[in-house]
Amino acid sequence: MTTTVPQPRSDTDSPPPGEVVLQLTDVVKTFPGVRALDGVQLEVRAGEVHCLLGQNGAGKSTLIKVLAGVHHADEGTIVWQGQPFAPANPQAAMKAGIATIYQELDLVDDLSVAENAFLGHEDRRAGFVRRGQMARRTREILARLGHEHIPPRRMVRSLPAAGKQIVSMARALSHDAKLIVMDEPSAVLAHDEVGNLFRIIRDLTSHGIAVIYISHRLEEIREIGDRVTVLKDGRTTAANLPARTTPTRELVNRMTGRSIEYVFPPRVEPRDTETLLQVENLTREGEFADATLSVRAGEIVGIAGLVGSGRSELLETIFGARRADHGTVRMNGKRITSVGAAVRAGIGMAPEERKSQALLLDEPIFKNMTLSSFARFAKGGFTAAGDERAAAEKIAASLELRPRDVTRPVRTLSGGNQQKVVVGRWLVGDGRTRLLLLDEPTRGVDVGARAELYQVIHDLAADGVGVLLVSSEVPEVLGLADRVLVMREGHLIHESPAGDIDEATVLDLVMAGSLMEGEPA
Amino acid sequence: MTDTVVAQQTPSPEAPKPERRQSWWKSDSAEPVRRNLGLVGVLVVLVIIGIVTRPELYGDATWVRNNIFTILQQASAIGVVTVGMTFVIIGGGIDLSVGAIIAVAGVWSTTLATQSYGAGGMIFTAIVVGVAVGLINGVLISYGRLVPFIATLAMMVAARGLAAQISGKQTQVSTNSTINGIATTKILGIPLLVIILGLVVAAGWVLLNRTTFGRRTVAIGGNPEAARLAGINVKLHTVFLYALSGLCCGIAALMLTSQATSAQAAMANLYELDAIAAAIIGGTLLSGGRGTIIGALFGVLVFSTITNLFAINNLSTEVQNMVKGGIIVAAVLVQQFRYKSLSNLLGRKTS
Numbered sequence: 001m002t003t004t005v006p007q008p009r010s011d012t013d014s015p016p017p018g019e020v021v022l023q024l025t026d027v028v029k030t031f032p033g034v035r036a037l038d039g040v041q042l043e044v045r046a047g048e049v050h051c052l053l054g055q056n057g058a059g060k061s062t063l064i065k066v067l068a069g070v071h072h073a074d075e076g077t078i079v080w081q082g083q084p085f086a087p088a089n090p091q092a093a094m095k096a097g098i099a100t101i102y103q104e105l106d107l108v109d110d111l112s113v114a115e116n117a118f119l120g121h122e123d124r125r126a127g128f129v130r131r132g133q134m135a136r137r138t139r140e141i142l143a144r145l146g147h148e149h150i151p152p153r154r155m156v157r158s159l160p161a162a163g164k165q166i167v168s169m170a171r172a173l174s175h176d177a178k179l180i181v182m183d184e185p186s187a188v189l190a191h192d193e194v195g196n197l198f199r200i201i202r203d204l205t206s207h208g209i210a211v212i213y214i215s216h217r218l219e220e221i222r223e224i225g226d227r228v229t230v231l232k233d234g235r236t237t238a239a240n241l242p243a244r245t246t247p248t249r250e251l252v253n254r255m256t257g258r259s260i261e262y263v264f265p266p267r268v269e270p271r272d273t274e275t276l277l278q279v280e281n282l283t284r285e286g287e288f289a290d291a292t293l294s295v296r297a298g299e300i301v302g303i304a305g306l307v308g309s310g311r312s313e314l315l316e317t318i319f320g321a322r323r324a325d326h327g328t329v330r331m332n333g334k335r336i337t338s339v340g341a342a343v344r345a346g347i348g349m350a351p352e353e354r355k356s357q358a359l360l361l362d363e364p365i366f367k368n369m370t371l372s373s374f375a376r377f378a379k380g381g382f383t384a385a386g387d388e389r390a391a392a393e394k395i396a397a398s399l400e401l402r403p404r405d406v407t408r409p410v411r412t413l414s415g416g417n418q419q420k421v422v423v424g425r426w427l428v429g430d431g432r433t434r435l436l437l438l439d440e441p442t443r444g445v446d447v448g449a450r451a452e453l454y455q456v457i458h459d460l461a462a463d464g465v466g467v468l469l470v471s472s473e474v475p476e477v478l479g480l481a482d483r484v485l486v487m488r489e490g491h492l493i494h495e496s497p498a499g500d501i502d503e504a505t506v507l508d509l510v511m512a513g514s515l516m517e518g519e520p521a
Numbered sequence: 522m523t524d525t526v527v528a529q530q531t532p533s534p535e536a537p538k539p540e541r542r543q544s545w546w547k548s549d550s551a552e553p554v555r556r557n558l559g560l561v562g563v564l565v566v567l568v569i570i571g572i573v574t575r576p577e578l579y580g581d582a583t584w585v586r587n588n589i590f591t592i593l594q595q596a597s598a599i600g601v602v603t604v605g606m607t608f609v610i611i612g613g614g615i616d617l618s619v620g621a622i623i624a625v626a627g628v629w630s631t632t633l634a635t636q637s638y639g640a641g642g643m644i645f646t647a648i649v650v651g652v653a654v655g656l657i658n659g660v661l662i663s664y665g666r667l668v669p670f671i672a673t674l675a676m677m678v679a680a681r682g683l684a685a686q687i688s689g690k691q692t693q694v695s696t697n698s699t700i701n702g703i704a705t706t707k708i709l710g711i712p713l714l715v716i717i718l719g720l721v722v723a724a725g726w727v728l729l730n731r732t733t734f735g736r737r738t739v740a741i742g743g744n745p746e747a748a749r750l751a752g753i754n755v756k757l758h759t760v761f762l763y764a765l766s767g768l769c770c771g772i773a774a775l776m777l778t779s780q781a782t783s784a785q786a787a788m789a790n791l792y793e794l795d796a797i798a799a800a801i802i803g804g805t806l807l808s809g810g811r812g813t814i815i816g817a818l819f820g821v822l823v824f825s826t827i828t829n830l831f832a833i834n835n836l837s838t839e840v841q842n843m844v845k846g847g848i849i850v851a852a853v854l855v856q857q858f859r860y861k862s863l864s865n866l867l868g869r870k871t872s
Contacts, residue, residue: 321750343752351750358750360743362811371740372751378733425751 018046021210022067022085022179027076029062029234036062037073038234044179049201049211051221051243054231055255055473055507060214063231064181067212068100069093081178091120099172100181103188105164107156114138114152117170141170145200161188162196169200180204181212186220187308198224216306216511218248230254252504256475264479265458273297276435276466277347279318282327287313288490291327295435295466300457302481302498303470304506310490311470312352315437318342318468319349331435343372346434348426350419350441352470358422359410366392366406368421373428395424399456416449423456435466442476454480474506486510553813556804559855560819563848567826574834588829590712594704596825597714598623598773598780599795600818603803604725605769606796607817611729612762613742613809614669618658619770620792621680626650626774627784628684631693640699647778648771654680655767659760673763677793684786692785695778703779714776721772725814738762743810798845799824802852823848 022044029037037059044050054060065071066078069087078085080096087093093100107116114135115122123134138152147166150159156167165185172180182201186194201211201224215221221228225243229236230251238254277295282288288310295301305311316322318329320342329336331345342349351357360368366385369392370377377384377391392406399420403413410421419441426433438457442450457480461467471477477484478498486494486509494509572579579585602619609616629635630647638645654676661672695701706713729735740748741755749755773792778784799820805812824845831841 319750339749339752340754349750356744357746358744359747360740360810363739363743367736371747371753374736375733381732381734383731383733383736 018048018208020044021046021081023077023079025077025079027063027066027073027078029066029071029073036234037066039236040076040231040234041236041239042229043240044210044212046178046210047205047208048226049205049213049224049243051225051228052212052214052231053218053221053228053251053255058231058255059234060231061183062234064100064102064183064212064214067093067098067179067181069098094120094175094177097176097178098181099175099177099179101165101168101172101183101185103183103185105168105188107164107167109157110155112153112155113142113150113159113167113170116156116167117141117152117174119171121175137174138170141173142166144173144203145169146196146203162190162193165189165197166200177209179210179212181214183214184216185213186215186217194220218251218511232256248508249504252507256503256507265455267458267482273299273464276332277318277468278328278330278333280328280330282314282317282329283325284313284317284322285325286490288317288487291492293468293485293492293495295468297434297466298461298464299483300461300467300469300481301483301485302477303468303485303487303492304474304477304510305470305472305487306510307472309487309510311487312439314487315349315439315468315470316351319347319437321349346432347437348372348433348435349437350422350426350439352439352443354415354418354422354444358425359418361411362409364407365396365401365410365413365421368410369395369406369424369428372425373432376429391428392424395427398427399424400452414449416445416453419445419449419453420456423453427460431463433465435468436460438467438469440471441469442471442473474503474510478503478506553804553816557813557816557819560803560816560823563823564819564826567823567830571830571833574830578833588833590715592822592825592829593715593718594712594780595828596821597712597718598776598789599792599799599825600718600821601721601769601773601776602766602789602792603796603799603817603821604721604814605766606793607800607803607805607812607814608725608729608738609669609762609766610797610800610805610807611742611809611812612738612759613745614662614759614762615673615797615807616655616658616763616766617670617673617793618654618676618680619766619796620789621677621684622651622654622767622770623774623777623789623792624684624784624786625654625680625687626771627778627788628688628693628786630774631695631778631784632687636695636697640697643695643697643700643778644775647774648768651767651769651771651774652764653767655764655770656760658767659763662763663756663759681786688784688786690786692783694783700775700779701782703776704782714780717772717776721769722814722818729814734758734761739810741809795821795824798849802849 020043022042024040024042027037027040028035040059040063042050042063052060052063062071066073069090069092072086080098085096087096087098108119111119114131117138118134123130123137135152139148142148142150142152145166147163150163150166156164159167165188169180185197189197201213205211213221213225221243228238228241228243228246228251230238230241232255241251273296275294275296277293279291279293282291291314293301303311303314313322317324318336320329320336320338320340323337331342331347334341334345336342336345336347355361360371366389367374370388374383374388377387389406393404395401396404396406401417401420401424410418413421423436423438423441426436441457442453445453457467457469469477469480478501481498484494484496484498484501484506485492486506488510578588602623606616606619626647629650630643635642635646658673658676661667662669665672703713703717708716729738737748737753737758740751740753741758745755773789774784777788781788800812800817801807801820802823803813803816803818803820805817827844827848828841831838831844
């Protein structure tokens with residue numbers, strides 16, 4: 001893998017890559033139960049745009065946080081400008097010249113542009129902030145970014161997303177950063193604003209600043225990137241590929257490949273059964289539009305899409321937890337407009353964020369399992385804890401929940417077992433739930449529990465329960481589902497039987513049709 | 522993420538667990554019991570201080586019995602309010618208007634017009650006014666999406682104003698012998714006020730621990746989003762919680778009116794603070810989702826025992842308030858300490 005770009009570049013304002021400024025060797029970072037980084041190699045040169053590519057969960061975010069001083073690497077070496085680099089905290093990383101622009105911009109909405117740009121290192125004298133001085137320097141930086149029209153004293157809250165991003169970049173420049181890490185900067189931008197972002201990036205690199213650029217959109221990487229490093233399962237699978245000329249097929253192959261993580265039970269094709277869920281032209285402004293789909297009894301339908309593509313919002317709207325602007329949701333022909341109606345009609349949902357959306361962490365397992373059904377066990381308003389416990393124990397046994405003691409607080413369970421509690425909630429009461437909506441069912445779940453959850457989902461489908469599943473892990477969708485829908489930027493753009501589509505094609509559809517001309521899908 | 526490790530350390534389900542019964546005392550379900558015993562310990566200490574400072578009084582068995590009833594009677598109205606407050610706080614809210622609701626319910630039920638309907642009319646008025654004001658709170662919070670603190674703060678101010686308006690800032694004397702008799706009646710030697718407190722506490726305990734209403738309260742306070750996504754009508758239940766608090770205020774208004782044989786706009790001043798403090802030192806989490814009625818009762822008893830202790834020693838209320846403030850801080854510090862040591866324990870297990 002060399003650094004030379006074999007083809008002449010179409011734009012000439014970027015200088016050739018300079019000396020190596022950042023070198024990562026065999027970097028490892030583990031969290032309890034997860035090896036988030038498992039041997040990462042990365043080399044970044046001054047003045048280049050180095051793209052990081054990888055699926056969700058590949059370790060990109062962890063890597064960024066290690067560079068930003070949020071996490072500390074367990075093993076491996078990081079060399080920054082010739083010195084070993086181990087920032088104690090984000091301030092230290094900033095001081096050393098590494099600035100990070102996160103996807104969710106970390107700006108204070110109720111401070112001014114200048115105050116945000118100089119947050120934490122305000123220009124001051126004798127304890128007083130020199131507001132005039134700061135505004136002047138901010139204006140200079142903004143001019144350098146080509147946005148002198150943004151007033152330094154304006155409140156950040158009133159700026160559009162693109163403007164906020166400029167402020168984030170101004171903050172990076174106020175630190176005199178030599179390396180700027182950008183985590184999906186284009187995700188919040190409209191098409192024409194992306195062009196402006198690229199112009200700024202080219203200007204930065206022409207001054208010798210290195211940029212690490214993360215994006216799911218291959219066409220952007222082709223346009224702005226110099227070299228590409230691909231991560232998969234926390235490892236570097238390819239380093240320093242030329243961004244412009246590496247075939248899409250090769251990039252996608254490096255990102256995918258079968259992983260032992262996914263062990264799917266054999267699929268039993270659903271019989272021709274009745275339609276349970278019928279969604280028509282469902283729309284929520286700014287989230288998703290014109291979603292039409294159906295789920296039959298015993299069928300597993302998977303929606304593949306990136307975070308932010310509107311998939312979670314779609315699921316919650318189907319469940320009645322969000323109000324639709326247009327369109328209808330019908331379960332067995334009955335309109336669903338509230339969570340109560342959805343539950344009564346036999347729909348259950350395991351939401352994306354287990355802890356914040358589904359669980360009472362301090363309450364015992366059985367009370368969590370009966371959270372949606374305790375009223376049915378009750379007699380005359382008095383709860384029947386004994387009956388609830390017995391029902392929960394039955395479900396715990398069938399899901400192989402560990403520990404089996406259902407009086408233990410949910411807090412003490414592992415991620416996988418917590419997820420089983422959430423799914424188990426809808427199984428209490430024997431076959432009341434006819435349709436399960438699963439949002440990222442295996443997020444934060446270890447490998448063993450994953451396989452068990454897959455088995456649970458299959459067993460449910462075999463019992464005639466319809467499943468609508470959302471996951472950002474394409475292999476999971478393909479391995480579990482009978483039918484696959486692809487969602488991108490709020491639209492369902494593709495539908496096909498799971499057997500007729502492969503991972504690369506789905507990934508490609510998910511990442512905005514970036515197949516290069518002349519390359520077969 | 523540490524959860525994963527904890528679970529991995531737990532024995533496999535096949536392994537027999539004969540030790541479980543032994544360790545119940547240390548288990549999570551015993552946590553409220555341990556906390557309540559802590560409060561009983563505080564009560565015991567307060568009594569010992571009383572014995573040491575006024576040994577001659579404690580030598581007299583009749584005095585001791587009467588003094589216990591004095592403490593309980595002083596605790597009765599605030600105790601009833603605290604039961605309602607505990608529900609609201611467990612449900613993730615706060616009710617700053619309880620004192621003001623008592624004032625409105627008190628003066629409204631003692632106007633000459635209301636008194637002309639007799640004891641039934643007065644009781645009816647106090648209860649309906651309390652529940653109605655609570656309902657307004659609940660609707661503002663649930664459907665008007667006001668923060669509970671703000672909504673009930675506004676109600677606190679407005680209801681006091683209404684009470685002053687109704688009473689013309691005059692003390693309204695109750696001439697109804699049935700109402701006035703509540704405070705002086707004893708059944709089997711136990712003051713009726715104490716019996717009412719006992720009934721409300723018992724009803725509150727059953728409601729919280731044995732009914733779907735209580736389960737919903739814990740659920741919406743512990744994780745409102747999870748409760749909503751489980752199909753619980755969070756907004757409606759929130760309205761009920763504030764109505765329940767209002768109901769308790771109505772009952773307390775009658776009790777106070779009976780004790781003073783009058784009502785006025787300034788009655789039950791700062792009851793909201795006493796009720797919140799009692800609930801908190803009784804182990805109710807201010808962020809919601811956890812709390813006990815018995816703990817709240819002990820919290821009230823600690824406060825009224827302190828008041829009594831100062832009274833029998835002829836000390837000023839100023840000192841008393843300083844000690845009260847100190848006790849609130851100490852109780853919360855102890856809670857935090859307990860949490861820290863608990864998580865330390867878990868942390869040690871995982872490493």
